[in-house]
Amino acid sequence: MSAGIFWLASYPKSGNTWMRLFIANLNGEEEEAVDINELYTGSIASGRGWIDDVLGFDIGALSHDEIDQLRPDVYRWSAEQAESLEYHKIHDAYTTLADGRQLIPANATYGVLYLLRNPLDVAISFAHHSNCSIDKAIDNMSNPQFAFCGGTKRLNNQLRQWLLSWSDHVISWVDAAQINRLVVRYEDMVNHPMTTFSKVAGFLELATDENSITQALEHCTIKKLQEQEQEKGFKEKMATSANFFRKGKVGDWQETLSETQIQRIVTDHCQVMQRFGYLDSQGQPLVNPKPIERQSIQQPAFASQG
Amino acid sequence: MYSYQAFGLAISSEIELPQLIPVNTSDDLSVDVTIEYGKIDKNGLKDPTSKDLYCQSTINHLWLHVPEVAWFEVMNGNKIVVMAETGADLQSIRLFLLGSCMGCILHQRHYLVMHANTIRFGNQCVMFAGASGNGKSTLAAAFHQRGQQILADDVSAINKQGDVTPSYPQIKLWHDAIKQLGIGFSGLNKIRLQVEKYAYPLSDTCFCQQPLPLSAIYLLSSHNEDEFLMEPINGFKKFNPIKNNTYRPKYIKGLELQSVHLKQVGQLAKRIRVTRITRPNRSFQIERLIDFILEDMQSHGMAV
Numbered sequence: 001m002s003a004g005i006f007w008l009a010s011y012p013k014s015g016n017t018w019m020r021l022f023i024a025n026l027n028g029e030e031e032e033a034v035d036i037n038e039l040y041t042g043s044i045a046s047g048r049g050w051i052d053d054v055l056g057f058d059i060g061a062l063s064h065d066e067i068d069q070l071r072p073d074v075y076r077w078s079a080e081q082a083e084s085l086e087y088h089k090i091h092d093a094y095t096t097l098a099d100g101r102q103l104i105p106a107n108a109t110y111g112v113l114y115l116l117r118n119p120l121d122v123a124i125s126f127a128h129h130s131n132c133s134i135d136k137a138i139d140n141m142s143n144p145q146f147a148f149c150g151g152t153k154r155l156n157n158q159l160r161q162w163l164l165s166w167s168d169h170v171i172s173w174v175d176a177a178q179i180n181r182l183v184v185r186y187e188d189m190v191n192h193p194m195t196t197f198s199k200v201a202g203f204l205e206l207a208t209d210e211n212s213i214t215q216a217l218e219h220c221t222i223k224k225l226q227e228q229e230q231e232k233g234f235k236e237k238m239a240t241s242a243n244f245f246r247k248g249k250v251g252d253w254q255e256t257l258s259e260t261q262i263q264r265i266v267t268d269h270c271q272v273m274q275r276f277g278y279l280d281s282q283g284q285p286l287v288n289p290k291p292i293e294r295q296s297i298q299q300p301a302f303a304s305q306g
Numbered sequence: 307m308y309s310y311q312a313f314g315l316a317i318s319s320e321i322e323l324p325q326l327i328p329v330n331t332s333d334d335l336s337v338d339v340t341i342e343y344g345k346i347d348k349n350g351l352k353d354p355t356s357k358d359l360y361c362q363s364t365i366n367h368l369w370l371h372v373p374e375v376a377w378f379e380v381m382n383g384n385k386i387v388v389m390a391e392t393g394a395d396l397q398s399i400r401l402f403l404l405g406s407c408m409g410c411i412l413h414q415r416h417y418l419v420m421h422a423n424t425i426r427f428g429n430q431c432v433m434f435a436g437a438s439g440n441g442k443s444t445l446a447a448a449f450h451q452r453g454q455q456i457l458a459d460d461v462s463a464i465n466k467q468g469d470v471t472p473s474y475p476q477i478k479l480w481h482d483a484i485k486q487l488g489i490g491f492s493g494l495n496k497i498r499l500q501v502e503k504y505a506y507p508l509s510d511t512c513f514c515q516q517p518l519p520l521s522a523i524y525l526l527s528s529h530n531e532d533e534f535l536m537e538p539i540n541g542f543k544k545f546n547p548i549k550n551n552t553y554r555p556k557y558i559k560g561l562e563l564q565s566v567h568l569k570q571v572g573q574l575a576k577r578i579r580v581t582r583i584t585r586p587n588r589s590f591q592i593e594r595l596i597d598f599i600l601e602d603m604q605s606h607g608m609a610v
Contacts, residue, residue: 048438056361056556057372057406060438061398061478063500070373077359153481153502157439239530239588 003082004110005075006204007045008089011141011169012148013125014117015186016089017236018220018248022197023087025216026206033219036228037235045075045090045104046149046159054078064150064160065098071159072101075108085110085205091148092161094172106178113200114173117186118278119166119269120253120262120285131240134261141166142268167272185276187289190250193217222248251287307331313412313463314471314517315339321388323400325474325505327515339411341403344387346377356560363560368410372402380407383414397498404474409461409553413563417463417471418570419553422523424457424470425449428609431457431470431518435551436526441590444483445526447506448592451487455514461553464574469517475508486590521608522579523548524599528587534598535584544575547582579606 008023010016020041024034027041043050051067052059054074059067078086095103119141127137140146148161163169174183182203188196194210197217201208218224225245229237237244253262266273266285273279277290310317310326317326319341351369354362362369368380375398379387386407390399412419422435423446434442443459450456458473465471481502484491494504525547529535539547549571552558558567581602585595600610 052438053556054359056358056554057370057402058438061401061498061501061503066374066500073359151482153485154483155439155480155503157437233531235529237530239532239586 001084002110002205003084004086005042005079005082005108006085006087006110007104007112008041008087008115009094009112009173010091010115011117011122011163011166012091013122013129015115015189016091017244018189018222018225019113019115019200020087020089021220021225022200022216023204023206025219026201026212028216028219033224033228036225037232039236042086042088044158045071045088045092046161048155048157048159050074050078051159060155064152067159068097068103069099071103072097072105072108076105079108079110087204091163093164093169094176095162095164102176102178104179109179111203112173112176112179112181113204114170114181114183115186115189116170116174116183116276118250118253118285118289119265119273120257120278121186121250122166123261123265124252124256125246128241128246129238129244131238134257138261138264138268141265144168165268167269170272170276185289185292187250190248191288253285254287309337312408312473313417314465315411315415317341321396321400321403323404325400325404325476327475339384339386339408341386341388341407344379344389346379346387346389348377355562358556358560361556361560363557365562366414368414368557368560370402370406370410372398372406375399375402378402378407380410380414383411383416386411395499401497405461406554410557410561412461412463413554413557413561416563416566416570417465418567418574420462420464420523420548421460421551421553422462423459423477424462424520426455426457426514426518427521427603429518430521430608431514432521432603432608433462433470433523434526435523435547440526440528441483441592442526443477443479444486444590444592445595447477447479447483447487447489448596450477450508450512452596455512456508457514457518464520464570465517467517468519468574468577470520471517472513472515475510475513477506477508479504479506486592520574520578522581522603522606523551525551525580525582527582527584529584530587532586532588534586534594535582536598536602537582537584539580539582542575544578544580545571547580548575 008016008019023041024039028034051074054077123134123137127134142165144165146163149156149158150160198208198213229243229245234244277292280286308319308322309329309331311329312326315338317339318337320343350362354364356363360371366382370378374391375394376391377389409419422433423442424431424433434445436442446456446459457470459477463471478497497503497505603610
């Protein structure tokens with residue numbers, strides 16, 4: 001039996017939770033949908049508990065940089081100990097430590113599923129999630145030094161995560177040629193679910209028969225997830241935001257963003273947006289992205305609507 | 307050698323440990339635990355029965371490597387050997403000595419060691435457990451500000467008589483917690499130069515120096531809703547929360563103390579109250595949290 005770690009990597013608000021729910025439902029043995037508050041596909045890479053537990057000593061008195069030095073070994077060790085395939089969410093960019101080691105070493109990686117979403121839609125969702133203005137979210141997405149939990153005056157139950165800018169985040173993972181990876185766009189998950197999720201299931205070595213995929217997808221439509229959240233809340237929601245499962249819509253930016261905001265995002269991220277089909281040949285944003293050309297990424301498998 | 311006491315044990319140490327309560331060496335006390343520098347095999351133990359990334363063990367013997375700091379061996383509940391990494395500072399070595407290594411000593415001596423703080427209320431005490439980062443130390447410091455004596459911060463040990471034993475007279479607090487509590491930084495030293503975390507010393511009157519019987523454990527957690535929740539845990543359901551909040555379960559497994567541990571947890575579960583408190587994670591609201599806890603204690607007839 002295969003064993004190791006699949007990383008479910010993405011910039012925040014790019015479909016990671018939806019993907020985890022799909023995996024949980026696909027793996028689930030029950031007929032009923034997985035409870036969104038019982039969603040456990042594996043600890044997030046930045047979870048303090050995971051690191052602390054493997055190390056066997058307290059990291060509560062270590063600096064962010066010191067903790068980062070320990071993380072690659074923890075992941076490698078965990079991957080070696082895994083008795084089956086594990087699916088761990090990660091929001092960190094694919095970064096290199098000061099000593100040249102990768103935060104996520106190749107030998108801790110069975111595979112990476114990288115999810116990306118049009119940054120024009122990410123900005124809206126990220127602003128809701130962070131309870132900040134859309135302009136602030138756009139600032140954060142263009143900040144090459146942006147990190148979650150990077151403060152030095154306390155240590156949360158989440159470790160510091162370097163997100164970098166949205167473009168840097170995408171490039172860091174997509175161009176990491178040393179690891180086995182599949183890149184999937186959120187828009188293809190929405191617009192071409194069967195094709196896209198079947199490809200994902202195959203890559204993640206999960207059930208790929210049509211019935212299983214269809215049922216798993218039915219259990220996690222945005223409407224059903226909203227209903228579950230309405231009924232019993234969602235523990236992964238930020239306290240400051242009204243709800244987690246909001247619209248999940250492709251192209252919300254057309255109605256929500258100002259022309260200035262659209263231009264800012266396009267200017268900040270034009271190269272990566274162009275590369276992943278989010279701009280037309282004139283550099284204008286597209287609601288439904290173009291099919292990706294294979295040469296957009298160095299050698300990984302790529303699930304597009306194909 | 308320096309002489310100290312903590313957890314009801316007489317400690318003789320080659321390394322000065324200013325955080326601990328010194329004892330007069332002229333007192334004719336037998337030594338319970340010795341801490342000394344020595345040679346440690348960097349590759350680990352010869353025939354470990356348990357081997358993890360930085361931690362190996364056999365019965366009564368733990369080997370621990372903290373990269374950039376030191377190698378440690380903890381033996382038979384009475385000896386800690388230290389071999390420092392080149393360039394390691396003494397502050398860092400002390401932290402792991404007093405945390406992981408003393409925690410292991412206590413396991414080896416068959417204390418029930420909890421990842422929790424302990425606060426005195428009348429002639430009893432109460433523990434506050436919960437995952438790291440949940441505000442346990444901040445809560446302990448806030449109780450201290452309200453005049454309660456502290457028995458332990460972070461690691462709390464229950465002896466064979468069922469009493470919690472006093473640990474070290476200090477609380478470790480992050481910069482944000484100190485600011486939130488309005489404590490002020492003057493006179494406070496960082497626990498390590500590398501981090502914004504401080505040792506807040508407890509005076510003789512603020513630190514409880516006598517073992518006290520444990521009456522309750524409160525499990526701290528938070529959620530993304532606005533209300534505070536108080537959920538009593540009853541019967542056999544108390545077992546897992548106590549077990550899960552034990553200090554470094556990995557050591558118990560490695561030292562093959564599982565059966566001793568399960569028995570201790572079962573005995574404790576029978577005689578104490580266990581209550582889960584969930585607070586809003588939007589803001590700490592420490593005063594409200596304390597009022598909420600005190601109200602619950604009073605409703606159970608505790609002196610608060």
